[in-house]
Amino acid sequence: MGAIRIFAVILIVAGVLGLVYGGFSYTEKDTAAKLGPIELKVEQTKRVNVPVWAGVAAIAVGGLVLLGAGRK
Secondary structure, three states: HHHHEEEEHHEEEEEEEHHOOOEEEEEEEEEEEEEEEEEEEEEEEEEEEEHHHHHHHHHHHHHHHHHHOOOO
16 A cells, blocks of 8 residues: 555544544643642643534545545
8 A cells, every 4th residue: 555545544543533433532731830849730622623624625636536546
């Protein structure tokens, strides 16, 4: 399997996951205050939403690349 086909499959899988889950979240850790040996740490969960059009576009582009790679 060539690199272009692998890239196309990754695009399709990423598009499907974006449509199914609608985004992803991650935790950001930060030091809010530090007074000598005492530290106040804050964990904040942030969410990144993936637009529906981006998921559909990734699937479409991945499909086109996969079809184009198959014709060579």
